[in-house]
Amino acid sequence: MTPTIKTVRCALSVPTVVDISDAINNTIDNKFTYLICPLFHPRFKREHIAGGLKHQELPMSRSDLDLNAECWQNYVVGHLSKFYNCDSEDEMTRKNAIIGLSEELRFVAHLNLTNFVIPIRNGNIENLARTLNNNLMNKLALYNILIRVPMHMDRLNIEIENFPARPKCDTPWNWWQKMRTLCEESTRLGLALELTNDLPEDEEEIHRWFAEPVRMVIIPTSLFLTNKSGFPVLSKAHQKFINKFLSLDIDFVIEGANRHSEKGMSKYFEYLNFLYKNYQLSNNTTNTYKFTKGYEDCLQNPLQPLMDNLESQVYEVFEKDPIKYAQYKKAVAEALCDRVSDEEKTSKETVIMVVGAGRGPLVKAAMQAAADTERKVKLFAIEKNPNAINTLLNLKHSLWGDKVTIIAKDMRDWYPTEKADILVSELLGSIGDNELSPECLDGAQRLLKDDGISIPYRYRSFIAPVQSYKIYSEVKRCKDYEHPHEAPYVVLLNNHCRIDDEKFLFEFTHPNRAEKIDNNRYGKLDFQAKFDATLHGFGGYFDSHLYKDVDISITPSTHSPDMISWFPMFFPLKNPINIKKNDTITVHFWRCVSSKQVWYEWCVTSPSNSVIHNPNGRTYWIGLH
Amino acid sequence: MTPTIKTVRCALSVPTVVDISDAINNTIDNKFTYLICPLFHPRFKREHIAGGLKHQELPMSRSDLDLNAECWQNYVVGHLSKFYNCDSEDEMTRKNAIIGLSEELRFVAHLNLTNFVIPIRNGNIENLARTLNNNLMNKLALYNILIRVPMHMDRLNIEIENFPARPKCDTPWNWWQKMRTLCEESTRLGLALELTNDLPEDEEEIHRWFAEPVRMVIIPTSLFLTNKSGFPVLSKAHQKFINKFLSLDIDFVIEGANRHSEKGMSKYFEYLNFLYKNYQLSNNTTNTYKFTKGYEDCLQNPLQPLMDNLESQVYEVFEKDPIKYAQYKKAVAEALCDRVSDEEKTSKETVIMVVGAGRGPLVKAAMQAAADTERKVKLFAIEKNPNAINTLLNLKHSLWGDKVTIIAKDMRDWYPTEKADILVSELLGSIGDNELSPECLDGAQRLLKDDGISIPYRYRSFIAPVQSYKIYSEVKRCKDYEHPHEAPYVVLLNNHCRIDDEKFLFEFTHPNRAEKIDNNRYGKLDFQAKFDATLHGFGGYFDSHLYKDVDISITPSTHSPDMISWFPMFFPLKNPINIKKNDTITVHFWRCVSSKQVWYEWCVTSPSNSVIHNPNGRTYWIGLH
Incomplete structure (x- = not known):
């Protein structure tokens, strides 16, 4: 199934409109999706306080009757008609500005527009913020407010605007x-980012915009070059x-x-649509796109495969991963060859136990590895989920026959008469150990010969400090827990x-021959902020070494291409922490194990202290039984 | 009624105990209130991990049978038996320490002690904090954990302990x-502050301890000098x-x-009791003490005297203020003399209107002023509360007679035939304008002659950045509002x-002859932090000029001595903000007026941004009707 190629959503923004109906027709004729224009015309300009109410018998703007309601909603996004200096030092200017702005906001609500664009020019925005916040809190109004800022303002611009002594932290971001x-991270507040001629020198600063709720990118026509054909x-x-933001x-x-x-204006639209088309052709046909589209930034509660039985659909999705099982097959093949030399291959049998066999993908991979290497194997598939056992037994009767023995037991409770040369499992979660692979494999390693091989033999978690307004807002809205920021x-x-690259956190190796196994972990990591940022939480990732150098990874810097079985984990913070460039971000993570459950706790102690999240696993834990 | 002189609560702390029963008898014999001692004795020392469980058949401590339950609870506060380095770099040390500490904590819960003292020696406390936090979150355990820190550690001490390169921010505070x-400001966490030989050079740092939940001050005997008599x-x-902390x-x-x-040890107790007795004699006999004792740090919702009618008891408390009415009498007397010269005093009558007369204290003050200055006055007492009108009418019939006319109306709705020379009111709240004095007096100034006098003629609000763990915890527990930190x-x-001295915020003057009166206000203030601190909110105060230089004030630097009618206001922050010494604290306050109500909004924008509190007055507002 080929994904459909969609048309780019691209609006036309104009500084003034004479006849709104004509303007919309012109917008559509030029293929643009909708029109952005000021709602108020300068000819209706009024002085609110100093001038008294002398204009009160004049309309404040054009009539809402100029368009029907549907047309206003679908084809018009409002733009503030002028710069109201709500934060002027002059009290009268300030009061007039706030009244003028409030009037426009009321009119936006009256027209039931979906979006209203308000530009800001500097960081003196407290009175503007208060006025907007009061409107955002009003549950009857539904429009979004899009704050328009230039994406970059270099020193030159700043000097031109007569702010030679601006501190470094006074950037549009x-x-x-x-x-x-100030507006309590309202979900009705978004960004209209204005593309500037100069981009930030530091590419990281572009990435930072990418962590904000950008709803529009405004491209001035002055940024366009002309190609050989005049387009x-x-x-x-x-x-x-543009390509980065297309996702x-x-x-x-x-x-x-x-x-x-x-x-004609339509050529601008066509150029952007051309970029969008190319983006789709190069991205939407990939396997990753096919499996992940629609999941971006959606919160999911982690699976609890030990405590709960997975559903058929979940197995099906995982089985479709084109990379993971190829790597497992490779790992088993190499292990088989190390275990049994070419000379012995007709005589010596290798016992392979797949623990947590699910619906059999690892059994298949192991059988394929045996076939490829021409090794004799005896296979056991151990699985605790009775529904998956049903699948395995069907496969055995239809396909595998005597080569595979099915064991319907928890791997921790099975006591066989013979031991395994190779123990294969895929019990890993997004940060490796979080689906209790350590506890399961520690319990199952009795099944392994003293010189036996565990596939995987090692996995490690990694974390990175993350900024994401979007995900933080989603966590805040989550109703699954009393303390949603603790899961x-x-x-x-x-x-x-x-905000910085990921770093290594915890490691587990198998088999674990320690006298007393302790799967509690404590780790303290120092990161260094690459730019001013808001720390919303930590991304969690893992890599796993299956056999020798055959590995799989979802760690950003080493991600196995096209592997889609795991999304990262996100550990939120209760309150976002402001970070300055080069600040040390110190985080502490604990993996805690009791007789019944496993959980994580975490806190930040630099540049400021957070609470310790999830004490006693009160909000989130993984059951051992 | 003379207040009773109480005995100081003073405990004896010992490093080791052989027989707990004897030790308690000795404590009581020496007049101490209770005993602080380690619960575990070194002879029960166990190695938890490295040493395995070889000691598991030995008891971990003395038996709980050594005392009865009541005795444990009333006479024993536990002290951690040794320094467990829960945050050692060495993993085995760390794990052993956490197990040892947990064992002691379980035993504290078992004995049902009320307090347990745990010393900390430096800022590496994350694992200790996690262990304590898990215990503090346990709703079955009720004991308080008192963190013991020295109140000061000078450079010398630090160097002795081999930390020559400690940063400045690494102080016990x-x-x-x-x-x-880290422990989410748990109310079960308190401080056991150890008095040190050297006190902080900066007196402000002592004040900062005073803003923390200090439950004990530990005084080593080595700090005591010997007086001439050998005591x-x-x-x-x-x-x-000590005197500061006695309150x-x-x-x-x-x-x-x-x-x-x-x-004998009892002499230490007696000395402290002597200090306490002196403290009580010099403080507990004051008028302020009599009226304010018991109200310290208790949250009250501000009165709404315009919307609600005050109760008799409330009037009674206010009428007892010995300072306020003396100042009003003085102000009225001076105004009368300015209005009517000595030559005119037998011929010229002055019309005084008391607006919001309540049960008549200002009427009495005005009559007294007239008598003192021998001026002829005609008095009107205007009051909207029918219950207070009853009191006024009784006073008129029994005492005042024709000198006073009682008007049972809202001052904004009364239209008399003659106007006042002097308009007297006491409509002020803790920050001056918050009981809507501006709106009431603006509505009543029709009653005043063009050259008439308003008493008061001016009031101003002041605010100061405040640290208070105690009040912040109280706000967090307040169940009156959905957003308790917004009121x-x-x-x-x-x-x-x-954290810094108070600064002037808003001002109102009367009569207000502006063409269009606007009682909205916006103010931005910059404070400079005197020390590292946690900003929990802002204290609000006022001063008021009654007539010329006769004033009243609850502003810290100019507080009218012994005036008890007003407590300050506290404006909380949603989240505490960490402050470094010399940081600029920028706060914005708005007084917002709609046709129905008045409310405040506030936010912080330096050193970091807070939310805007109380948007649209959603949590707190004062009704105009």
Whole structure:
């Protein structure tokens, strides 16, 4: 099934409108999705306080009757008509501005528009923020407020605007961060990011925007170059930026005079649609896209395969991973060859036990490895889920026959007469140990000969400090727990950025021949922030060594290409922590084991202290029985 | 009624106990209130992990049968038996320590002790904090954990302990702050503060301890000097410190060898009791003490005298203020003399209207002022509360006669035929305008002649950044609102400190002759932190100028002595903010007025951003009708 190629959502933004109906027709004729325009026209300009109410018999704007309700909603996004300086030092200017802004906001609600764009020019935004916050808290109004900021403002711009002495932390991102914090990270607040001629020198700063709730990228026509045929095109750097944001499902906006007038405004739309089409062709046909599309940034509670029995559908999804089982097959094949030399291969039999066999994919991989290497094997498939046992028995009767013995038991409770040369399992969760692979394999290693091989023989967890307004908002809305910020979530991290690269946290190896096995762990890690950021939590990942150097990984820097079985984990913080560039971020993680359950606790102690999350596993734990 | 002189609560702390029953008898014989001692004896020392369980047949400590349950509870506070290094770099040391500590904590719960003292020696406390936090979260255990820290550690001490390169922020207060933050500011966590020979050079740092939940001050006997008669006494500096903490109702603890052995241990107790007695004699007999004792740090919701009618008891308390009405009398007297010269005093009558007369204290003050100055007055008492009108009418018939006319109306709705020379009111709340004095007086100023006098003619609010673990915890527990941190509270701030001095916020003047009166206000204030601190909120105060320089004030730096009618206001923050010494604390306050109500909103934007509290007055507002 080939995915359909979709059309880009791209709006046209105009500074002024004479006849709104004509303007929309023009927008649609030029193929744009909708129109962005000021709702108020300068001819209706009023002085609210100083001038008294002398204009009160004049309308404040054009009539809502100019369009029908459906048309307003679908084809118009409002833009603030002028810069109201709600934070002027001058009290009268401030009061007038707040009244003017409030009037526009009321009109947006009256027209029932979905979005309203409000630009900010610097970090003095407290009174603006208060006015917006009061509107965002109003449950009757439903529109989103999109804060418009330039994505970058270099020193030159700042000097031109007469702010020679601005501190380094006064960047558009800091303005935005202040706005969203003051407004209690409202989900009705989004970003309209204005693409600038210069991009940040530091690529990390571009990534940081990617961790914000960008709803629109506004592209001024002045950024477009002209190609040999006279058509508008963007520079390579801008293209790269657009490509990155295409995965966020946002809208684009073309704004400014037509600088390629002989070609018509529609050419700008067509160019963006061309980029979108190419993006889809190169991405939407991949296996990863097929399996992961739609899961971006959605929180899932981690599986509890030991305590609960997995459903058929879950098995089916995992079995489709094209990489994982190829790696397992390779690992088993290499182990078989190390175990039995070419000379012995007709005489010596290798006992392979697959513990947690599920619906049999590892059994298949092991049989294939045996066939490929021409080794004789005796296979046991151990599985505790009676529903999966049914599948295995059907496979045995239809396909495998005597080569495979099915054992319907918890691996920790089976006492066979012979031991395994190779113990194969796939019990790993998003950070490796979180589905209790250590406890299961420790319990099952009795089954292994003293010189036997465990596949995998090692797995490690990794974590990275993460900023993500989107995921933090989702956690806040989660109703599954009393303390939703104390549970880790499995989530395909998309609308996020890593404030520093991931680091190694915990390690488990098998078989574990320690006299007294202790699977409690404590780790303290120091990260260094690559840029000013808001720390919302930690991404969790793992890698696993199956046999020798055959491995699988979902760790960002070593991710196995196209492997789709695992999404990362996200460990939230109760309260976001403000981070300055180069700050040390110190985090402590505990893996705690009691007789009944396993859980994690975590806290931050630099640059400031958080609470210890999930004490006693009160919110999240994984059952051992 | 003279208040009873109470005995100081002072415990004896000993490093080791042979026979617990004897030790308690000795404690009581020496007049101490209870005994602090280790629960575990070194002879029961066990190695938990490395040494295996070889000691498991030995008891871990003395038997609980040594005392009866009541005795354990009333006479014993446990002290950790040794320093368990739960945060050692060495994994085995760490694990052993955590097991040892957990064992002691379980035994404390078993004995049902009320308090358990745990010393910390530096800021590496994450594993200790996690262990304690897990116990604090356990709802079955009820004991308090008192973290023992030295109140000061100068550079010399630090160097002795081999930490020459410690950063400046690594003080005992920072260790404690880390502990309480990691443990989610648990109300079961308190402080056992150890008095040190050297006190902090900076007196502000002593104040900062005063804002923490200090439950005990431990005084080593080595700090005592010997007076001429051979008795133990403390230095002036230490006495001053003790005196400050006496208002917190904490326990004192004497610890260490008897250095005045010819006098017996009881002399230490007697000295502290002597300090306590003196403290009580100089404080508990004051008027302020009489009216405020018991209200310290208790949250009250602000009165709404405009919307609700006050109760008789409330009037009674306010009428007892010995200062307020004396100042009003003085103000009225001065105004009368300015209005009517000595020559005119027999001929010219002054019309005085008391708006919001309540049960008549201002009427009495005005009559007294007229008598004192021998001026002729015509008095009107305007009051909207029908119950208070009853009192006024009774007073008129029994006492005042024709001199006073009673008007049973809202001052905003009364239209008399003559106007007032002097309009007297007492409509002020803890920050001046919060009981809607501005709106009431603006509505009543029609009653005043063009050249008439308003008493008061001005009031101003002041705020100061405040640290108070105690009040923050109280706010968190408040069940009156969905967002308890968004409401201001009236509270006698005791267990708190100001991170910087108060600053002027809003001002109102009367009569207000502006063409269009606007009682909305916006203010932005910058404070500078005097020390590292945790910002929990803002204290709110007011001063009021009645007439010329006759004023009343509850502002810390100008508080009218002995005036008890108002407690300060506390504006909390949703989340405490960490502050470094010299940080700029920027706060924004809004007074917002709609047709129905008045409310405040506030936020912090430096050193980091808070949310905007109380948007639209969703949690707290004052009704105009």
